[in-house]
Amino acid sequence: MKSIAIMGASGHCKVVADLALLNGYDDIVFIDKNPEIDMLGEYPVADEDTDLDYYLEHHYDFVVGIGDAKIRRKVQKNLEEMGADIVSLVHPAATVAYDVQIGAGTVVMAGAVINPSTVIGKGCIINTSASVDHDNVIGDYCHISVGAHTAGTVNMGDNCWLGIGGIVSNNIDICADTFICAGGVVVKNITKPGKYAGIPARIVPI
Numbered sequence: 271m272k273s274i275a276i277m278g279a280s281g282h283c284k285v286v287a288d289l290a291l292l293n294g295y296d297d298i299v300f301i302d303k304n305p306e307i308d309m310l311g312e313y314p315v316a317d318e319d320t321d322l323d324y325y326l327e328h329h330y331d332f333v334v335g336i337g338d339a340k341i342r343r344k345v346q347k348n349l350e351e352m353g354a355d356i357v358s359l360v361h362p363a364a365t366v367a368y369d370v371q372i373g374a375g376t377v378v379m380a381g382a383v384i385n386p387s388t389v390i391g392k393g394c395i396i397n398t399s400a401s402v403d404h405d406n407v408i409g410d411y412c413h414i415s416v417g418a419h420t421a422g423t424v425n426m427g428d429n430c431w432l433g434i435g436g437i438v439s440n441n442i443d444i445c446a447d448t449f450i451c452a453g454g455v456v457v458k459n460i461t462k463p464g465k466y467a468g469i470p471a472r473i474v475p476i
């Protein structure tokens with residue numbers, strides 16, 4: 271029996287549960303703060319306040335299935351402090367080069383490609399059909415959204431979100447806490463945190 275507890279009970283959790291199933295987990299439980307939800311799809315939802323200790327004591331693997339990066343970071347830090355075994359999950363239909371380093375709690379979805387000598391931090395989402403090229407350094411709690419792409423030698427700080435279909439050109443540095451809106455194309459370094467949109471991506475007040 272391979273057991274995993276997924277923090278959260280949202281749409282993103284369903285994708286993470288599928289990932290867990292494909293990674294050989296046959297005992298899957300969601301853990302959420304909303305005691306009114308008992309099931310999500312075919313998996314039970316446990317109450318975080320009353321049941322979390324049980325899954326820690328029974329040495330379940332843990333992963334956070336929460337899309338919102340601030341909450342994901344908070345929940346993962348809490349799990350770290352409690353000594354949980356936090357795992358990363360890679361979809362069997364993702365392509366990850368031999369020397370790529372992936373941090374705890376990071377999920378790599380179907381069709382994603384991560385090329386050689388790239389380092390992905392902890393608690394990241396490399397989403398469906400996204401690609402991260404060679405020699406990237408992607409910080410903790412970043413989200414490379416569905417169909418977003420980074421070229422070679424991109425450095426991205428912690429807590430960044432590259433929106434759906436977004437692109438980062440090669441040799442670009444992006445500071446922590448940057449959000450590239452859907453479809454944005456980054457062609458210059460970003461040194462000031464904020465929201466960037468358009469082609470080329472510029473800071474916006476959205």
Ligand SMILES: CC(C)(COP(=O)(O)OP(=O)(O)OC[C@H]1O[C@@H](n2cnc3c(N)ncnc32)[C@H](O)[C@@H]1OP(=O)(O)O)[C@@H](O)C(=O)NCCC(=O)NCCS
Nearest residue numbers: 397414415416432433434435450451452453454467468476
């Ligand atoms: C940036 C974003 C958050 C704005 O959403 P919003 O607050 O609901 O904004 P609105 O749709 O009301 O648009 C406000 C204005 O910004 C513009 N705008 C919205 N998104 C934009 C984008 N991605 N690029 C350029 N302009 C954008 C709108 O055209 C609108 O302009 P107007 O006032 O001149 O008409 C959203 O478009 C976005 O990029 N979300 C990311 C989605 C994503 O990547 N999800 C991950 C899936 S894996």
